Amino acid sequence: MKSRALQSAVRFLGLLCALCAAALNGFSLDREAFSFTNYDLNVQVEPEQHRLGVRGKITLRNGSQTPQKIAVLQISSSLDWRSVKAGDKVVQFVTQPYTSDIDHTGGLSEAIVTLPQPIAPKGTVEVEIAYEGVIVVDATRLTRIGTPEEAAKSADWDQIDTNFTAVRGAGYVTWYPIATEVANLSEGNSLFEVLGRWKEREAGSRMHLRIGPLSGDNLLPQVLFNGVVCHGPTTYESMGATRAIGSLDCLNQPLLPEPPTLIIADYQILERPAIEVRYLRAHDASAANFADEAQKVSPFITEWFGPQREKAKTADLPDPRGATFESGALLLTPLVGDNSKQAGLSAAHQLTHASFLSFRPWIEEGLAHFAQALYLEREKGRPAALEYMGLHRASLGEVERPTTLPRSDDEVTRSLVNTTSEELYRSKAMYVWWMLRDMVGEAALKKAIAAYRPEDDKEPSYIQRLITVQTQRDVEWFFDDWVYHDRGLPDFKVESAYSRQTTTGSSIVTITVDNLGTTGAEVPVIVKFKGGEIMHRLEVRARNKGVIRVETPVPPQEIVVNDGSVPESKTANNIFKIEPTEK
Numbered sequence: 159m160k161s162r163a164l165q166s167a168v169r170f171l172g173l174l175c176a177l178c179a180a181a182l183n184g185f186s187l188d189r190e191a192f193s194f195t196n197y198d199l200n201v202q203v204e205p206e207q208h209r210l211g212v213r214g215k216i217t218l219r220n221g222s223q224t225p226q227k228i229a230v231l232q233i234s235s236s237l238d239w240r241s242v243k244a245g246d247k248v249v250q251f252v253t254q255p256y257t258s259d260i261d262h263t264g265g266l267s268e269a270i271v272t273l274p275q276p277i278a279p280k281g282t283v284e285v286e287i288a289y290e291g292v293i294v295v296d297a298t299r300l301t302r303i304g305t306p307e308e309a310a311k312s313a314d315w316d317q318i319d320t321n322f323t324a325v326r327g328a329g330y331v332t333w334y335p336i337a338t339e340v341a342n343l344s345e346g347n348s349l350f351e352v353l354g355r356w357k358e359r360e361a362g363s364r365m366h367l368r369i370g371p372l373s374g375d376n377l378l379p380q381v382l383f384n385g386v387v388c389h390g391p392t393t394y395e396s397m398g399a400t401r402a403i404g405s406l407d408c409l410n411q412p413l414l415p416e417p418p419t420l421i422i423a424d425y426q427i428l429e430r431p432a433i434e435v436r437y438l439r440a441h442d443a444s445a446a447n448f449a450d451e452a453q454k455v456s457p458f459i460t461e462w463f464g465p466q467r468e469k470a471k472t473a474d475l476p477d478p479r480g481a482t483f484e485s486g487a488l489l490l491t492p493l494v495g496d497n498s499k500q501a502g503l504s505a506a507h508q509l510t511h512a513s514f515l516s517f518r519p520w521i522e523e524g525l526a527h528f529a530q531a532l533y534l535e536r537e538k539g540r541p542a543a544l545e546y547m548g549l550h551r552a553s554l555g556e557v558e559r560p561t562t563l564p565r566s567d568d569e570v571t572r573s574l575v576n577t578t579s580e581e582l583y584r585s586k587a588m589y590v591w592w593m594l595r596d597m598v599g600e601a602a603l604k605k606a607i608a609a610y611r612p613e614d615d616k617e618p619s620y621i622q623r624l625i626t627v628q629t630q631r632d633v634e635w636f637f638d639d640w641v642y643h644d645r646g647l648p649d650f651k652v653e654s655a656y657s658r659q660t661t662t663g664s665s666i667v668t669i670t671v672d673n674l675g676t677t678g679a680e681v682p683v684i685v686k687f688k689g690g691e692i693m694h695r696l697e698v699r700a701r702n703k704g705v706i707r708v709e710t711p712v713p714p715q716e717i718v719v720n721d722g723s724v725p726e727s728k729t730a731n732n733i734f735k736i737e738p739t740e741k
């Protein structure tokens with residue numbers, strides 16, 4: 159109750175601030191008008207003071223349809239703006255707090271900048287900026303919606319500290335400027351939507367970071383993000399730790415959708431051909447275990463998803479309950495205890511990212527989760543894989559409840575190719591890849607994956623075309639129901655099953671499966687009889703029926719539709735008992 163009151167108070171304050179700003183400028187702000195195409199930043203980190211100081215230049219591009227005279231720049235609410243210049247001129251800017259859950263503090267420091275002249279659509283402007291402040295553990299955005307403090311701090315663990323410094327980027331700590339509309343964790347998918355739009359606008363942006371100068375007392379900073387290339391500083395060993403003098407110069411590859419993560423920690427490094435594991439003191443056994451498991455999984459993953467584009471990187475978190483964080487081939491996770499099966503399972507996901515790249519979340523994340531199911535199938539058999547996928551089904555069922563069936567205009571926005579919902583682009587997408595593998599076969603799917611080039615993926619149907627080349631099967635209807643639209647889930651029911659004996663003594667059972675749902679699928683049909691069972695696959699389109707005849711050596715006793723490999727809205731009607739018939 160209390161937190162709800164607080165939430166609405168916070169929302170009200172947020173609204174109030176937005177109104178102030180609008181009044182101030184005489185019109186409402188379009189916070190997402192500009193995208194940031196280039197960052198060139200000098201970053202100074204002082205762990206003893208928990209302090210971050212940044213100076214540098216950013217390039218803004220007007221992505222809107224109208225000229226823009228006002229630019230909004232946002233940083234974490236624990237940081238303060240010091241100066242903003244455009245074209246060597248000090249420009250007018252006002253700062254204000256802006257409530258938004260895109261930052262761990264639950265707020266941003268906004269600079270509302272009046273540019274020297276309006277920027278035309280597609281035009282760019284270079285802005286010189288300076289800001290500074292502290293970054294300490296802060297879980298306000300989670301505690302104010304009722305998350306217990308302990309759990310909240312294990313999730314939002316970012317901080318600058320002498321023991322451990324780690325700051326993730328947009329979505330966690332806004333330590334480099336962004337510009338976004340308000341994100342609200344108590345409003346469903348709002349944060350994911352805001353972040354999704356931000357990533358889309360920033361696709362292709364470049365970032366050049368210079369971290370330092372570092373003195374002899376400094377530990378070596380490590381900038382970990384996809385495709386980053388770093389040079390310097392001079393390092394040496396002192397008191398058992400790697401220390402650095404000079405500065406670290408890092409340039410990211412453009413077109414990578416993940417924000418950079420900055421880490422300064424006293425890590426030891428363990429190298430294997432497929433993976434590099436950075437771990438904290440006293441965690442050597444767990445780190446070695448993780449590295450070994452990853453190395454073991456590696457041939458299987460490259461067989462499916464191709465040779466590694468980059469080495470996978472895993473880094474340790476000091477809090478044993480610290481929430482795992484992934485950013486492409488980078489994984490931050492507490493390396494504690496001996497959990498080798500868990501290590502293999504998470505390595506399968508991480509290594510898939512190291513091999514395969516797509517800018518479409520349902521392909522990128524869907525395949526990485528699919529790889530985890532494949533790994534379990536190989537280690538323990540199909541039932542173990544289906545059980546793992548079943549864990550995802552619970553959350554998927556929530557999203558795809560029949561009562562929340564999408565309206566027709568939502569069919570497209572909630573489709574796998576457009577969605578910003580994690581349940582959809584992770585869990586549902588994993589099932590889609592699994593079903594595709596079952597439909598077209600492993601060899602065909604592997605070939606289609608091998609032919610995939612992210613730079614050629616310009617239309618949603620690109621991957622469908624790659625699969626079509628490899629198979630005789632028509633997969634168009636499947637993509638229509640599962641990928642291009644969100645039509646909910648199928649609902650299979652065994653309508654009838656008639657069995658008769660043949661002259662040779664075996665039985666033929668004729669099974670009619672009804673799909674009451676609005677999505678089609680090819681579903682396994684299992685015929686059970688004394689001493690065994692036979693599984694066949696049957697394609698049943700949405701609101702349609704399918705018939706299959708199956709021969710069994712002795713009279714069948716039970717028909718089961720769906721082995722759990724097809725997510726379904728209702729499974730209570732999946733079993734059909736065949737009454738024994740008199741001869």
Ligand SMILES: [Zn+2]
Nearest residue numbers: 484507523526
């Ligand atoms: Zn992933």
